[in-house]
Amino acid sequence: EPEVTQTPSHQVTQMGQEVILRCVPISNHLYFYWYRQILGQKVEFLVSFYNNEISEKSEIFDDQFSVERPDGSNFTLKIRSTKLEDSAMYFCASSLYISTDTQYFGPGTRLTVL
């Protein structure tokens, strides 16, 4: 069964450094998402992406964040200058149609900012 994959599974970085989190969505899916989950809190929406542009973003997704689909398979989330409060699990998801369709989540990248 096709699945969303994410790399790395765990990323440790120093405050102020840039990180890139990578995702390979399910191959025929058209919509891509990033969510995050701070330890003990709920899963929070960051951004959705369709047709090579952002379709929606939350208040969390400020100028420090960017997304890109550099080729036909990868979908990346970049945090330019990490803060301590960026420490969280970051989940990539994809869906065939808009969010009225099932979203399939990857296993997550645990980001630790020191």
Added chain:
Amino acid sequence: SQKIEQNSEALNIQEGKTATLTCNYTNYSPAYLQWYRQDPGRGPVFLLLIRENEKEKRKERLKVTFDTTLKQSLFHITASQPADSATYLCALDLSGYALNFGKGTSLLVTP
């Protein structure tokens, strides 16, 4: 503001019993509602989607109801098994492009 409330207390039940989890929402008129399962350190896994014009939906041992008047969804697992132990998340569409998740309810099924 839009809110989703799930029982924050863990639900402990005995194997073989039916587990019932509740999701209440306010300031919402969702077109659909989804339930996901999340295991520790893992991503959410989709279970069921129910639309506003559907009262009930079933999938194997799972059943979801959706009452748009009460603004509530109930999620049932019948004949529960220890493998059903996990956190169950309710999610509503924010805008057509995003899901808004509840905090989830932890379910523990003991043999």
